[in-house]
Amino acid sequence: MSEEANAAGWDAIERAMSKIYGDQEPKHYGTLIPYMLGGRDPLDGISAYKAERPYPHWHFVTFGFSELYDKESDDPERSGYGFELTFRLARGEAEEEPPAWAMNLLQNMGRYVFKSGNVFRNGDYLDANGPICLGADTKLTALAFVRDPELPALDTPNGQVEFLQMVGITGCELEAMQTWNTLGMLNVCEEHMPNYITDLSRDSFMRVPAVAEAVQRGMERDGSSTGFLYVDQLGWEPAKRRLLGKTPAALRLGAKQAGIVGKLLAGRILKGKSLSMTGPDVRVVFEPGEKPGFEQGQNEVRIKLDEASATELSRKLQPKEGVIELSDFKGMVVQIVKTY
CATH class of the missing domain: 3.30.1360.230 (Sufu, C-terminal domain)
Structure with a gap:
């Protein structure tokens, strides 16, 4: 089998990103020692693209939650775990290299999934029990997961792959998601967080009266979606x-x-x-x-x-x-x- 055929899953992800960023060459960070050979990083690689709209940010995408090479799982409909993670992080205009902590965070998500077998789905959340960027003066201490607004699900030779975007959230936003629902909360916040870009310096959106009122109405109307x-x-x-x-x-x-x-x-x-x-x-x-x-x-x-x-x-x-x-x-x- 040719090298191109072996990398069919990887190539499908790169083609999806090229529809957004054209010929841009991303910053790519591969894994030196494969996880199956004792390496610490379960993901084969992470690419970071420079995005300019709606404002400058890094757009990360992972390679490794899905089957990048040969088909190995018994599920013909789904490639590997069925998803890859993306992450949008606010970028300074003079910033030329994506921050290492963001890639460490994505690898930590890989370790969690590979060790526990628990997969992320649209509308999930995760308490990080501390700043998502260790040592940073940020109020973002948890993560939510939502379908990437620019990347529809892919049909690859190894099965379908969904792109789930990881979003940094505050403790009180996490509580609102738990007592109401994640997607409702993110939808209410989208006006203040276009494309769900994570910004370490932001305050909690629960301080915005319109957001807090919408969450309260949703809780009273729907109850909690956390089962x-x-x-x-x-x-x-x-x-x-x-x-x-x-x-x-x-x-x-x-x-x-x-x-x-x-x-x-x-x-x-x-x-x-x-x-x-x-x-x-x-x-x-x-x-x-x-x-x-x-x-x-x-x-x-x-x-x-x-x-x-x-x-x-x-x-x-x-x-x-x-x-x-x-x-x-x-x-x-x-x-x-x-x-x-």
């Missing part, structure tokens, strides 16, 4: 019999997640929707029910909440250590533990 959360500090202790009685079952939750879970419950249970949380050892599903109660199985707990118990738990879940007891909920408490 699934991965929570690293999630645990379950079954009830235990003691000499002097019985210790109630305990749902253990990290303080960092407690506040947002409380808000999500209001936007899910009260709208007739469930909320699923997965931790290292257990899956916990909150679901609406006529009567509060819980059922525990192997590695899974299902907790039913009526309107009153959902409202009470939503109010009491705060980001601080403590034990929560619910008025009409017998045999179970919620233990909030310190997040490190």
